[in-house]
Amino acid sequence: MSDDHDNSDRDPAARVKALEGMLVRAGLVDSAALDAFAETYEQRVGPRNGARMVAKSWVDPAYRKRLLADASAAAAELGFAGPEGRLTAVENTNRVHNLIVCTLCSCYPWSVLGPPPLWYRSFAYRSRAVSDPRGVLRDFGTSLADDIEVRVWDSTAEQRYIVIPERPAGTEHMTEEELAALVTRDSMVGVEILGSRPAQKKSK
């Protein structure tokens, strides 16, 4: 980056404020839009959206079919639509385990999961998810048998991916809402197998 504009020694908060001021004066963004943007992810768009899609796919085979055929349309059915790239849902089975990454930056399905967590943006994850996915899964306490295919999706283009985890055993009596509460963010990226952690933590 150009030396004459290297403000990196300054506090990020002050730099963001200065940048926002410039962009607002230039009419490129307005402060209300920036607030609204953050609020979207604080209040409406996050892993709960993806979880509702997953839970519905567990109880409604016709929805599952539509989700696998066109996840953007299936998300829109539930009122979740985003300007990000097209969405594809990939399903975990007893033979295939899917894992989502973006090695080049940190592309992520914002429209159904919200902004990515720190670990997804970490260099450790971006570097190793493609070359050592089983090791990465072990970092999360998830171990996979050798006869299961680990299928890694590196989001190099505008297509975004969400994993449909397997429905945990012993949940047959649960309602769709109860099931949705079981579905974690991490399971929809593919680093967690539902029901495999002793104390399942709900993700926000």
Add this chain to the structure above:
Amino acid sequence: MNGVHDMGGMEGFGRVIREENEPLFHHDWERRMIGIGVLAGYRVNADEFRHAIERIAPADYLASSYYERWLRAAEGLYAQKGISGSEAELVAVAKVAASRPRRRARARFAVGDRVRARIMNPPGHTRLPRYVRGRRGRVIRDLGENVFPDTNAHHAGENRQHVYTVEFSARELFGVDRNPRDTVRLDLWEDYLERDKSTGEGAVRRKPSKRR
């Protein structure tokens, strides 16, 4: 460019650490920065914004957080384009949206085709990671046409072309000690691919699955 951002397959970054009960934003300024990054960065020209992030000096890239890199890129992009001099110029730059004439490109590849990722290193932006260059895979899905990032990032034309999901075996990419079942799939533009006419051990050791 072969930048430090192209991290697939690198080693030494350690374990992946998951933060329990992670907040959506770790600092107040990140709350503003996501809006600025998306509204003034990704939605103006995502390829150009990504490339601005890639041009951060490697040592600085590695020393900054994700949203600090967004901040640096936005500063660099708008400063470089003259935000410090003239706001009118800045407005003009931001209005250079993707609005080039469209052309329909016929797909060169079909599902099932064996392909090889080209060995290339363009000086600017590219979405072809180093770890697949020269490796053999198989087309498993045609995603239709999309803007070509390598030219679009530099305002050198949309160059719309088909993007394909290509499956590579983990062994083809990372060596024989990988699990023979494991695969990596990437979405690759047509200009990144050539037909694989080699015989012998194929890159993909089984038929692509029916579902995609």
